[in-house]
Amino acid sequence: MAKVKIPVNKVQELRVICKKFNNDPGELINVLHEAQNLLGYLPAEVQEIVAEELNVSVAHVYGVVTFYSFFSMLPKGKHPISICMGTACYVRGAEKVLEEFKRRLDIKVGETTPDGKFSLSCLRCVGACGLAPVITIGERVYGRVSPEDVKKILDEY
Template sequence: MVSNEQLSDAKFKELEDFIDSLVSTKGELIRVLHKAQQIFGYLPKEVQYFVGRKLGVPTAKVFGVVSFYSYFAMEPKGEHNISVCMGTACYVRGAEKVLDEFKRQLGVEIGKTTEDGKFSVEALRCVGACGLAPVVLVGEKVYGRVTVEMVKDILDEYK
């Protein structure tokens, strides 16, 4: 369930002011969605409807863009979002085992958030750091050559 704090009137007003500041809204859907996710932290259906109405774009198109691009999230992410690269180099060097260990230790599946809201886990296609494979991102921090044995220590940094 979405809390009132997450979808406050102030946040909708901030997004509306951003949209209204654009010289033209034509072709600005992705830019507006980036801003909306920055404001709200994710893009629930209420925000997608709002964006569609403000831009004069069908909600189905908004949803299509949000669901197509892996950057956009339709569920809230944890305070610390853990992303495991599953690109070819990372995969062949054990990324799947690392991802499984994060899921096991946190008790969550890919795309989900721990009950306390502290961590979320996701798999990425490629982060472009193949020389460091397997790669894990926690927020903006990059961890390279991650092994299953390193997972506990990485999590402990954020507990």
């Protein structure tokens, strides 16, 4: 396991997040959400701190982190790209869009470009099925994306 040294102030912020949720084991998912917002991802050390604060086993935290595709143990790019693979997007060609992103960025799903600019992941439905196929980059949502749009979208960043 690659060792990551989290800055001391971030560790403190992490503990504050746990405290905000009263160190309640039932709030694990919410804590992990905020922790990922704070750091961009959830390395092993973060999971250990959360486990300690919430008094649950690290294995349990890891189980939750690996269960939900939203959580990532790898640092995301500056602009995280998510391709919706939900049913509506899928039947309207999301896979071709994904292939185009993979080709242009030369990375696989779950990876980050060497310059740290983009990362690629898949998700299941962002609740905008009327705009299928949908992708998100950071907080921004793009609808009715075709493979031909990919270059133009990437050039925006």
